[in-house]
Each structure stands twice: as C-alpha cells, then as structure tokens.
Amino acid sequence: MRKKILAGNWKMNKSIAETKDYFEVFFAGTKTIQDQINHKFEMIFAVPFPYLSTAQAAVQGRGVVAAQNVHFEKSGAYTGEVSCPMLRDIGISCTLVGHSERRQYFGDSDEVVSRKVKATLDHGILPIACLGEKKEERVGGQTFQVLQTQLDAILAPVEPSQNIILAYEPVWAIGTGLTATDEQAQEAHAFIRRRLRETKGEAFAEKTRILYGGSVNGKNVAGLISQPDIDGGLVGGASLNPEEFAVMANIVAGAK
Ligand code: PGA
Numbered sequence: 039m040r041k042k043i044l045a046g047n048w049k050m051n052k053s054i055a056e057t058k059d060y061f062e063v064f065f066a067g068t069k070t071i072q073d074q075i076n077h078k079f080e081m082i083f084a085v086p087f088p089y090l091s092t093a094q095a096a097v098q099g100r101g102v103v104a105a106q107n108v109h110f111e112k113s114g115a116y117t118g119e120v121s122c123p124m125l126r127d128i129g130i131s132c133t134l135v136g137h138s139e140r141r142q143y144f145g146d147s148d149e150v151v152s153r154k155v156k157a158t159l160d161h162g163i164l165p166i167a168c169l170g171e172k173k174e175e176r177v178g179g180q181t182f183q184v185l186q187t188q189l190d191a192i193l194a195p196v197e198p199s200q201n202i203i204l205a206y207e208p209v210w211a212i213g214t215g216l217t218a219t220d221e222q223a224q225e226a227h228a229f230i231r232r233r234l235r236e237t238k239g240e241a242f243a244e245k246t247r248i249l250y251g252g253s254v255n256g257k258n259v260a261g262l263i264s265q266p267d268i269d270g271g272l273v274g275g276a277s278l279n280p281e282e283f284a285v286m287a288n289i290v291a292g293a294k
Pocket residue numbers: 047207211212213214215251252253254272273274275276
C-alpha cells in the first residue's frame with residue numbers, strides 16, 4: 039500500500055509572522071489526526087527559502103518541510119541559487135523539482151529538471167518532480183506524448199532502488215479553478231504508472247507515489263484521491279489557508 043501524501047506549495051507567499059500563525063491554525067485543526075501523520079499518511083509543506091527554518095521549528099516533525107526548487111550544482115558562481123548541500127545544511131531533505139512555473143518562467147527545461155533530480159538523489163534529498171501538459175497540448179491530443187517526454191527526462195538519472203515522488207499537474211488546471219475530472223486525472227496517472235513499470239520495473243512502479251495537482255481543494259480532494267493511481271495531492275492556492283488545508287488533511291487521513 040502506498041501511503042497517501044498531502045503536499046502544500048505556498049509558492050511566493052507569506053511572511054515569518056504568517057508562517058508561525060499558519061502552523062498554529064493548521065495543527066489546531068488537525069489535533070485528532072496528528073499521531074497519524076508520517077504513519078498513516080504524510081504531510082509536506084513546500085515553503086519559500088527564507089521560511090524553511092521557521093516552518094521546521096513550527097512543524098516539529100509533524101510532517102516534512104520542503105523547498106520549492108534547488109540548483110543542480112553543489113556550489114559556485116550561480117548568483118541567487120541554492121544548492122542541495124545548502125538544503126541539507128539546514129536540515130531540509132525534500133524539494134519540488136520542475137514545477138510548471140519553473141519550467142514556464144525560469145527556463146527549467148527537461149534537461150535541467152533531469153539534472154536537478156540527479157542532484158537531489160546524489161545528496162539524499164527526496165525530489166517531488168512535476169510534469170503536466172499545457173492546454174493546447176491536451177486539446178491537440180498530445181497529452182501522453184508530452185507526459186512521456188517529461189517523465190523520461192525525470193526518470194533518466196533514477197535507479198529503481200531510489201525513491202522519488204511525482205506530481206502530475208496539468209498546466210491548464212493550475213491556479214485556474216479548473217480541475218481535471220477524477221477520470222481525466224486517473225487516466226494520466228495510470229499512463230504515468232505504466233511508463234514507470236516499462237522503464238524501471240514493477241517494484242518501482244508500485245512504490246512510487248504520484249500526486250495530482252491543479253486546483254485541488256477541500257471539495258474535490260476526496261474524489262481525486264479515491265482513484266487507484268492517485269496517491270495524494272499537491273495543492274497551491276488552497277494550501278495557503280490553514281483552515282482549509284486542515285480540512286483536506288482530515289480527508290486524506292480518513293482515506294482508504
Ligand atoms: P493550485 O496550484 O492548487 O493553486 O492550482 C497547484 C500547484 O501549482 O502546485
């Protein structure tokens with residue numbers, strides 16, 4: 039059984055004071071399920087770099103605090119970037135990689151994403167690697183071709199014995215209020231899992247969690263995570279509200 043994951047991606051939002059308040063409210067709303075976090079299901083909070091330590095101090099092991107991006111080099115003349123050893127240095131061992139906003143605005147090509155996945159694994163950091171088609175690609179019937187190209191780049195440096203998390207995030211559903219239907223999402227997840235099986239074998243395909251992202255909220259999360267190949271959610275907008283995110287955590291904790 040793959041343990042379900044609820045991951046929040048704050049993107050470029052909040053302050054130190056808001057980060058502290060957030061976790062007070064979130065953990066107040068999840069009191070009855072806190073002993074199930076890490077055991078029955080997992081919580082991940084991907085927060086901006088400056089708030090990683092604040093978030094860790096507040097979370098205290100009741101979930102994982104993750105970065106939203108990382109550079110593939112260890113150190114050097116890369117102004118404005120943060121490396122895997124730096125994340126490890128502050129006790130961070132999980133990061134998003136290849137989010138569509140990184141791909142769209144910051145030039146994270148498939149090759150860059152592949153190098154970032156390799157760097158994370160080389161440094162014992164768990165990557166949450168994102169992939170997903172744009173609206174015109176779905177309309178043009180290219181969804182599976184696009185997913186396969188992105189997925190193969192993500193998987194290229196991965197050994198079947200290693201662990202990664204994948205997030206299927208159709209770009210047309212991110213921040214738009216348009217969610218893929220349960221069936222559309224399941225179809226894409228099943229395709230991804232088949233490809234995992236073809237390229238890395240049965241055990242890797244069975245253990246790898248594939249999250250769905252794109253306008254997930256308290257109303258649609260139950261239906262999405264009830265699909266056989268959807269192992270949780272990567273949530274942007276709705277994760278910013280700690281009350282709503284706590285409601286979602288309670289739903290994920292109760293899921294089979
Ligand atoms: P959204 O963002 O939930 O606001 O659509 C999801 C994401 O970008 O990870």
